Each structure stands twice: as C-alpha cells, then as structure tokens.
Amino acid sequence: MPSNTGPSIGTITEGGRVTQVGEGQEAEETSPAVVTFGAPSVGELLAERYELVEHINNDSAGRLVWRGVDVILRRPVAVVLRYPGGDSATEMLQAAVAASRVIHPNLVGVYDAIDEDDRAYVVREWVDGQSLRELVAADGPMDPTRATAIGNAVASALAAVHATGMVHGNLHPGTVMISDDGRVVLADARTDGADSQESDLRAVGGVLYFALTGHWPHGEAPLHGATAGHGRAALPDAVRDASGAIAAPRQVRAGVPAYLDDLTMDLLDPEIAPPSSDVLAAELSRLDIPADEQFLEQAGPLRFTADPGEEPSPLAAAGGRRVAMGIAGLLAVALIGLLIGVNALGGGDDGDKEPVAQPSSSAPAGGGSSEAAAPVRKLTIQDVRVIDPDSKDRAEVRDAEKVMDGNEDEGWETQTYRNNGKFGGLKKGMGIWIDLGAPHTVKSLQASLSSTGASAELRAGTNGEFPSTSKGDKDLVTAYPAVIGQPFEDHDGTTMTFNGFDPSQKYQYLLFWVTELPKKDDGSGWKLGVQEITVQGS
Numbered sequence: 001m002p003s004n005t006g007p008s009i010g011t012i013t014e015g016g017r018v019t020q021v022g023e024g025q026e027a028e029e030t031s032p033a034v035v036t037f038g039a040p041s042v043g044e045l046l047a048e049r050y051e052l053v054e055h056i057n058n059d060s061a062g063r064l065v066w067r068g069v070d071v072i073l074r075r076p077v078a079v080v081l082r083y084p085g086g087d088s089a090t091e092m093l094q095a096a097v098a099a100s101r102v103i104h105p106n107l108v109g110v111y112d113a114i115d116e117d118d119r120a121y122v123v124r125e126w127v128d129g130q131s132l133r134e135l136v137a138a139d140g141p142m143d144p145t146r147a148t149a150i151g152n153a154v155a156s157a158l159a160a161v162h163a164t165g166m167v168h169g170n171l172h173p174g175t176v177m178i179s180d181d182g183r184v185v186l187a188d189a190r191t192d193g194a195d196s197q198e199s200d201l202r203a204v205g206g207v208l209y210f211a212l213t214g215h216w217p218h219g220e221a222p223l224h225g226a227t228a229g230h231g232r233a234a235l236p237d238a239v240r241d242a243s244g245a246i247a248a249p250r251q252v253r254a255g256v257p258a259y260l261d262d263l264t265m266d267l268l269d270p271e272i273a274p275p276s277s278d279v280l281a282a283e284l285s286r287l288d289i290p291a292d293e294q295f296l297e298q299a300g301p302l303r304f305t306a307d308p309g310e311e312p313s314p315l316a317a318a319g320g321r322r323v324a325m326g327i328a329g330l331l332a333v334a335l336i337g338l339l340i341g342v343n344a345l346g347g348g349d350d351g352d353k354e355p356v357a358q359p360s361s362s363a364p365a366g367g368g369s370s371e372a373a374a375p376v377r378k379l380t381i382q383d384v385r386v387i388d389p390d391s392k393d394r395a396e397v398r399d400a401e402k403v404m405d406g407n408e409d410e411g412w413e414t415q416t417y418r419n420n421g422k423f424g425g426l427k428k429g430m431g432i433w434i435d436l437g438a439p440h441t442v443k444s445l446q447a448s449l450s451s452t453g454a455s456a457e458l459r460a461g462t463n464g465e466f467p468s469t470s471k472g473d474k475d476l477v478t479a480y481p482a483v484i485g486q487p488f489e490d491h492d493g494t495t496m497t498f499n500g501f502d503p504s505q506k507y508q509y510l511l512f513w514v515t516e517l518p519k520k521d522d523g524s525g526w527k528l529g530v531q532e533i534t535v536q537g538s
Contacts, residue, residue, distance in 0.1 A: 040066065040081060040119075047114055050079055050123055063092070067126065070111070076126040077111060083119030095189050096122040102164055103468050105384065105401030106157035108177070108187045129179035132207065133235065136173065136214050141253060144260050147211035150176065152284035153184035155204055156382055159277040161189070162197050163465065169195035171203035173210045173235065183401070201274040205267025212249040212256055215239065217268055259287065285382045285437035379535045382437030386412060387511065389473035390427040397468065403432055403533045408448050411531035414517060421453075421517040421526040431456075431513040432530055433476065435464055439506035442537040445484075447496045450529030453518030457487035458498040459511040480511045490516070501537075510535070 044052045046068075054067045056078075066079040082089045096113035103109070109125035132150065136142065142150070154176055161168050169190040177185045209217045216235035238246040246268070250261045263283070266272050274280070381404045386397040399412045412432065417424035436442075445458060461480035466472040485500025501507065512533060517526035 039083075040064065045071070046079065046121060046123075047112070050077060050112075052079060068123070070123075077123050078126045079121050079123050081119055081121040089115060089120035091190075092122060093120055096124075098166060099189055102160050102166070103385070103397060104157055104160040105183070105404075106153045106185055107160065108185050109398065127177065127179045127183070127185060129177055129183075131174050132176040132178060132211060133173035135178060136210065141214045142211045144212065144255065144257055147208055148260060148284060148288050150178070150184050150211055151204060151208045152281065152288040152382075154186055154207055155277055155281035155284050157186040158197075158200050158204065159281045160383070162200070162277045164467075167195050167197055168200050171200055171207065173207060173216065176207055181405070181407075183405070197277065198274060201277060201280060202267060204280065205264050205274075208260070208264040209238065209246075209249060209268065210235070212260070212264065213238070213252040215252070217246050263287075281382065282438045285380050288380055376443050376536055376538055379436055379440055379442070379537045381434055381533070381535060383435040384533070385433045385468060387431040387433050387473045387476060387513075388427075389470055389477055390423075392470060394470070396430065400432060403530050406532070408531045411448075411450070411529050413450065413529035414514075414527055416520065416525035416527045417517060418525050421519060422515075423517065424526070429477075429513050429515045431477075431511050432533060433464075434510040434512065434533065434535070436508050436510075436535065439508045440535075440537045441503065441505075442501045442507045442510075442535060443499070444501070444536045445498045445510060445512070446534050446536075447498075447512055448531040448533075449491075449494045449496065450531060451518045451521075452492050452494055454491055454496075454514060454528050455487070455489045455516035456491070456496060456512060456514045458484040459513055460484055460507055461509045461511065464509045477511070477513070480509075480513075484510075487515075507537075 040046075040052050040055075042052060042054070046052065049070060049072055051069045051071050052066050053069055056065045056067055058064055064081040066081065068077045068079045069075070070077050080092070082092055093113050093115055096110050099107070100110040100113070108127070110122065111125070112123040114121055114123075130138075154171070158168060158171075166189075168186065170188050171186065175186060175188040177187055179185065206217050209215065214236065215238040217238040239252055240246055248261050248265050249256045250258070267274055267280075275283070384400045384404055386400045388394065388397055396415055402411045414423075414430060417426070419425055423430070434445075447456070459480040460482045461476070463479055466476040466479075485498045488496050512530070514528060514530075517528045519526050
C-alpha cells in the first residue's frame with residue numbers, strides 16, 4: 001500500500017486554481033452527509049502541530065480535506081479528517097499506517113495518522129497539480145511518450161508496494177496525480193483486502209488506455225469496490241464492438257505505436273497472465289525514453305532494439321505475447337531485407353556464395369570487432385532512496401526524488417551536524433541508492449553537490465530488495481562492498497564524476513555514499529546537499 005490515503009482534491013479560488021494532488025474520488029451530489037458537531041475551523045491547531053488553513057472540499061466518502069501547515073517543520077500539508085473517529089475511521093487510519101511504510105518518489109507521502117475519538121485525521125504530503133482524469137478531461141488524450149512516462153511511474157510505485165506483499169487496490173485515473181512540476185504520484189490505497197496484485201496490474205493497462213484514448217476500458221461499473229456513482233463510474237466507457245469487446249487504442253486514435261498498443265491490450269486481456277509489477281516497471285522504463293534521446297523513429301519495438309547487444313525485453317521474457325511477437329516479426333523482416341539487399345549488391349554471378357554483410361562506414365578500422373558500439377546516452381533512473389543506517393528517527397530519508405528531477409536548484413540535503421564533518425560523530429555515512437530499472441553498461445555517474453569540501457565514494461551491488469529501515473539500510477551498505485573508481489576525499493569541486501566502471505559488467509544498483517560533510521559558509525556546522533545525479537551508459 002502506497003504512502004498515501006485520502007481523496008482527490010480540487011477547488012477554484014479567486015486567485016486561480018488550487019488543486020491538491022490527493023486521492024482521486026471527488027465529491028458528488030450523492031456523497032454521504034457530513035456530521036457538523038466538532039467541525040474543524042480555520043486556524044485550529046491539531047495535535048499541537050498542524051494548523052488548518054483552508055477547507056478544500058469533501059470527498060465521496062464524506063471525509064473533509066483541508067490545506068494545512070506543519071508549524072514545526074514549516075511545510076504545507078494536506079489534512080484528511082473524518083468525524084466521529086473510532087470504528088468509523090478504522091479503514092482510513094489502517095490505510096495510512098500501511099502507506100507510511102512504503103517510501104517511493106511516485107507515492108504520496110503520509111506523515112501522521114491520529115484518532116481522537118470524536119474525530120480522526122491523516123496528515124500527508126501536499127502537492128499542487130491535477131489528477132490524470134482532470135488532465136485528460138481538460139486537454140484530451142496524451143501523446144504516447146507522456147502516456148508511457150505516466151505508466152512507468154505508476155508501475156514503479158506498484159512495484160514498491162507489491163515488494164512489501166501489499167496491494168494498492170484503488171488504481172484509476174482519479175488516483176494517478178500529476179503535479180505542476182511533472183511528478184507523477186499514486187494515491188488513495190485501500191485496505192479492505194478485496195483486491196490482488198494482478199488486479200493492480202490490470203489497472204495499469206486501464207490507466208494506459210485512458211491516457212491514450214480518454215476512455216476507461218473497464219466499463220461503467222465501478223472497479224475495486226468503489227461506491228456506485230463515484231470516482232471511476234463517471235469515466236467515459238471504451239469504444240466497443242457488438243460483442244462488447246473494446247477497441248484497441250490504435251483503432252480509437254492515430255499515432256499510437258504498435259508496441260504500446262500491444263502492451264496495453266495484453267495487460268487488459270484476461271487470457272494473458274500479466275508480468276509482475278517489477279518486470280512491468282522495467283519494461284516501461286525501457287520504453288520511457290525522452291523524445292530528444294530517441295535514436296530511431298517510432299516504428300514499433302525496433303526503436304528499442306537498435307543496440308545489437310541489448311538483452312531481451314523483460315516483459316517479453318515474462319510472457320508478453322504480442323510484444324514479443326512484434327519484436328521478433330519486425331526483426332525478421334529487417335534481417336530478410338538486409339540479406340536481400342546484400343545479395344543484390346553482390347551481383348548475380350556469385351549466387352552460390354553465402355551473403356556477406358559489408359562493413360559500414362562507422363566500423364572500426366584495423367580489424368577490430370565489427371559489432372557497432374551501443375550509443376552512450378543518459379540512462380533513466382527508475383528509483384532512488386536515501387540510505388541512513390545509523391539513524392532511528394528516519395528524519396532525513398525524504399526528498400530523494402529531487403536528485404533525479406532535472407532541477408539542480410533543489411535537491412536532497414542532510415541536516416546540519418555539529419562538532420565535525422563526520423556527521424558529528426553520530427554516523428559512518430549517508431547515501432543515495434540508485435536503481436536503473438535493469439542492468440546496463442554504465443560509462444559514468446555524475447553527482448552535483450551544493451558546496452565543495454565533501455568526501456564520497458560510489459559503490460555497486462546486485463541486490464535491491466532491502467526495506468527502508470535502519471536495519472535494511474545497514475544490510476544494504478554491507479551488501480555493496482564494490483567501490484567504483486577512486487573515492488573523492490575532501491573534494492574541491494561541486495561536481496563528482498565517477499568513471500571507473502568495468503565495461504564487461506552490467507550495473508543496475510548503485511550507491512552514492514557520502515563519508516564526510518563540508519563545513520557551512522557561516523561556520524555554524526556541517527551540511528551537504530545532493531542537487532542532481534545523472535548516469536551515462538547504454
């Protein structure tokens with residue numbers, strides 16, 4: 001269950017749109033009546049910490065959604081209230097507790113869950129933006145590149161949830177949120193136990209279908225136990241033939257690539273077993289290539305197999321029938337065309353000879369390998385996490401996603417430590433764990449820092465299955481003994497570049513491990529910010 005719980009939040013104020021990225025199902029005329037005793041008020045301080053600033057709306061389950069401020073940390077929060085509390089708030093609080101155990105950049109963060117008997121409330125991350133449902137309703141279906149990126153983020157979030165053995169159980173266009181800075185977050189998990197990981201995966205297919213077409217392929221009946229008349233029930237149904245079968249995205253609108261059409265329909269086909277969420281996330285990550293880095297036209301899966309040495313698609317290996325057949329078929333056609341062309345170039349007198357491919361102008365001279373080197377590009381980082389093995393309060397493990405958002409003006413930062421740069425003598429180090437989604441040949445990793453004077457090293461490992469706890473972090477650091485290149489000691493620059501990767505190996509999991517902090521300019525302590533991390537490879 002993801003780090004989130006609550007309702008979709010949106011309102012219009014005199015100053016413009018203020019849409020809280022939240023929990024998806026919006027209030028409708030048939031929403032349950034809200035009890036008025038003990039109602040919260042503007043300026044009220046909950047738990048001596050959370051000040052209520054503005055009532056945003058009520059969700060379809062009768063919960064009140066407020067914008068608030070954490071007066072201790074001075075950050076905006078969303079507060080979802082239900083009153084009375086007690087038994088009536090059990091499901092909401094259980095979902096919040098479960099969600100708080102999973103920290104992932106594509107899951108809404110849950111900060112607190114409190115039951116005061118007369119009312120209960122969940123405090124969670126406040127993010128400005130819109131739901132996928134609202135965006136498609138306003139702007140129409142999305143282009144394939146953006147739809148793929150959203151599917152990748154959703155699948156990555158589910159992989160984190162499923163790794164704990166839990167289920168999201170409430171995935172639809174209203175619970176997929178896109179913030180104003182482009183971050184995709186999944187919200188509103190359920191704990192009623194009525195769903196399975198397979199139903200979550202089928203819902204990813206539904207989200208892709210909706211993003212590409214503007215239609216929801218699961219019909220007008222609510223999915224995953226939603227109350228009739230709320231949330232997904234209002235989504236436009238898919239185009240269907242006389243037998244009720246849905247039309248493929250390519251039949252609804254032009255320009256949808258074959259590989260994305262096939263993957264979406266496979267996920268929706270009850271006759272085809274879906275891959276696990278981590279395999280699906282790896283496949284969508286492989287397809288989620290920024291437009292300026294796509295080195296072939298969108299002509300189906302050949303675009304993603306330009307590297308002759310690339311390993312088979314994770315999804316094809318997991319049984320994605322249409323995708324696998326599409327890749328094999330297109331490669332076969334390409335190979336036949338190549339052989340015919342080579343034979344034609346050789347003339348008709350040597351018909352008995354085996355066709356021999358001629359070297360291209362880019363082949364290396366001097367008798368080297370004739371296999372073309374894979375193009376080096378910026379690799380997509382699928383997941384990041386702050387590793388803090390010596391801390392009990394876990395106060396510094398948030399905001400890891402800021403090191404991969406493309407914005408060097410903000411990043412993850414440590415707290416200020418007194419006494420010395422060795423984390424005040426309290427810790428051996430802290431770091432950023434990086435998951436590339438699949439094994440890659442890596443050429444370099446570059447870390448942009450907030451100031452000079454930091455010491456750090458880069459490590460690699462083969463296991464990414466460690467829980468985000470102090471013990472899990474300790475086990476991860478122990479399991480990552482291999483150091484890449486030379487450590488940077490008291491580095492005099494704000495950029496560290498690690499180049500010592502073994503070209504014969506592939507890497508998926510890396511750990512940027514900080515061993516000493518730089519002193520602050522005002523001399524008040526030691527602190528470091530990691531603004532951005534980028535990885536180059538193929």
